[in-house]
Amino acid sequence: MAGVHCEICGGNLVAAERSTMFICEHCGIKYPKDKVRRMLFKDSGIESNAPATEEEINRFHRLLKKYFDEENFVDAEKMTNRILEADPEDKMANDYFDVLCQMKKDFRVERGILVKYTGKAADVHVPRLVTAIGDKAFQNCETVVSITLPQGVRSLGNYAFSGCTHLKSIELPRGVTFIGYRAFARCTSLESLQLPDTVKFIGNYAFYDCRNLKALDLPPRVPTIGRGTFSHCQKLSAMRFPKRVKNIGDYAFQDCISLKTVGPFDEIMAIGEGAFDHCPSLEEIKIPHRFMDNATAPYSSASLKTLRL
Numbered sequence: 001m002a003g004v005h006c007e008i009c010g011g012n013l014v015a016a017e018r019s020t021m022f023i024c025e026h027c028g029i030k031y032p033k034d035k036v037r038r039m040l041f042k043d044s045g046i047e048s049n050a051p052a053t054e055e056e057i058n059r060f061h062r063l064l065k066k067y068f069d070e071e072n073f074v075d076a077e078k079m080t081n082r083i084l085e086a087d088p089e090d091k092m093a094n095d096y097f098d099v100l101c102q103m104k105k106d107f108r109v110e111r112g113i114l115v116k117y118t119g120k121a122a123d124v125h126v127p128r129l130v131t132a133i134g135d136k137a138f139q140n141c142e143t144v145v146s147i148t149l150p151q152g153v154r155s156l157g158n159y160a161f162s163g164c165t166h167l168k169s170i171e172l173p174r175g176v177t178f179i180g181y182r183a184f185a186r187c188t189s190l191e192s193l194q195l196p197d198t199v200k201f202i203g204n205y206a207f208y209d210c211r212n213l214k215a216l217d218l219p220p221r222v223p224t225i226g227r228g229t230f231s232h233c234q235k236l237s238a239m240r241f242p243k244r245v246k247n248i249g250d251y252a253f254q255d256c257i258s259l260k261t262v263g264p265f266d267e268i269m270a271i272g273e274g275a276f277d278h279c280p281s282l283e284e285i286k287i288p289h290r291f292m293d294n295a296t297a298p299y300s301s302a303s304l305k306t307l308r309l
Helices: 033-041 054-069 073-086 091-106 289-293
Strands: 013-015 022-024 107-110 113-117 123-125 146-148 169-171 238-240 261-263
Touching: 013 091, 054 073, 054 091, 073 091, 091 107
Parallel strands: 123 146, 146 169, 238 261
Antiparallel strands: 013 022, 107 113
């Protein structure tokens, strides 16, 4: 869904308060609403011979509502344009036009990728046309409390939600396979997260400093817990490894001060340096004997109350 940009400098156009004008965020040039409307829909592909009959307008209204209900914003744009061509004063079309403008301001979407969210809403509902959350798309969005992602999303980019310090909940759809580097780092209000069983990759430091994260189940297809993935998750109390997990990265659980139980280690082939450093609540950890053939230091730190071989 293309954005609405200034013809002079390319900046985003935003609706002015208490005015029908639109203003460029970058250079301050003002555009009247009818010009923005033409810019918004200039590539809509509508072929029309305005005006339309009353019966046709009523049919267009039904289609427009249907498209919005289905979050089919591409066809909604086209239908809004068609109605406004026939009747520039049509109230429903003008209302939907305003909604589309707000969406284009809040969600910068390019070829299905949500490149950047610039809105200020607490509860964010990402449009259905989005298939991927781009790098840094929500980074440092401190007003966001909850996020709902559409079913079509397959990947969460690097730093996608990092620094969203007020984010408490996010719904990840089944179908997500990739969670990028530091995707949720410093989401300090996040308490729980349900990862779909389709996830195959979790990047390094993905949940770094999620200090209020209490519960998270690893998906069965994840083969590796990366470097620092859960470091500084101070309220995480337990972690169970699926059978496919073979490697635990350096500092993966460092400073998880509430971590009590972790394992099993039967299928684990490698444990990184300092993986469980400063985990004072860890009651017991069963390490297979093969890990003691090399350096024992990474696995026998004083933070472990009991070490069984």
